[in-house]
Amino acid sequence: MSFIELYPIPWGQEPPVHLRQIYEDAFPPEERRPWAQLFGLERCEHVAQLILSDGETVGFVVGWELPSSHYFEYLVIDPQRRGQGLGTKVLQRLGQLYDDEYPIVLEAEPAGYSPMAERRLGFYARFGLTVQPFAYRQPPYGEDLPWVDLHLLANRSLQEEDFLRIQQEIHSQVYRIPSPKQSPSDK
Numbered sequence: 001m002s003f004i005e006l007y008p009i010p011w012g013q014e015p016p017v018h019l020r021q022i023y024e025d026a027f028p029p030e031e032r033r034p035w036a037q038l039f040g041l042e043r044c045e046h047v048a049q050l051i052l053s054d055g056e057t058v059g060f061v062v063g064w065e066l067p068s069s070h071y072f073e074y075l076v077i078d079p080q081r082r083g084q085g086l087g088t089k090v091l092q093r094l095g096q097l098y099d100d101e102y103p104i105v106l107e108a109e110p111a112g113y114s115p116m117a118e119r120r121l122g123f124y125a126r127f128g129l130t131v132q133p134f135a136y137r138q139p140p141y142g143e144d145l146p147w148v149d150l151h152l153l154a155n156r157s158l159q160e161e162d163f164l165r166i167q168q169e170i171h172s173q174v175y176r177i178p179s180p181k182q183s184p185s186d187k
Helices: 018-026 035-039 086-097 115-127 160-174
Strands: 004-008 047-053 056-066 069-077 104-108 136-138 148-154
Touching: 004 086, 018 056, 018 069, 047 086, 056 086, 056 160, 069 086, 069 160, 086 115, 104 115, 148 160
Parallel strands: 069 104
Antiparallel strands: 004 047, 047 056, 056 069, 104 148, 136 148
């Protein structure tokens, strides 16, 4: 049975080069933060951690400590290592590390978006991360990219007031844009 370890990535240090291609293959451009923003020299508020399995680098996770939640922007696992329970172990570890009054939240594509989206939703549901019953749109990562209709998942049910507060924090702190009470109309 493999042992999972999360190891902080120091500012300005990139993870092993093969993880960049895995990241770019796993997320379409409109859902992908530029690599330089994740691992560049400029200090940012997110925390990036390597995922090690028995000493081997198998992925990374990027999270944000927001005032009302623990928001995880990315969970990336080497596809050659998928199906070995590593993602489950990472989520279990995150659940242990962030077991407090604040929910764990993340974004995911809606059902029907792609076969991978279906698998991700099922995977997250097995861990107890459920789709919240409110409309959510991911702001663009760049001027030429669109808003993206996604789900916000959480490890507990959120009241609408809590959902709106967390959405506002994600929009303003992660994406650096003001967030109205409701998501903007299609752009």
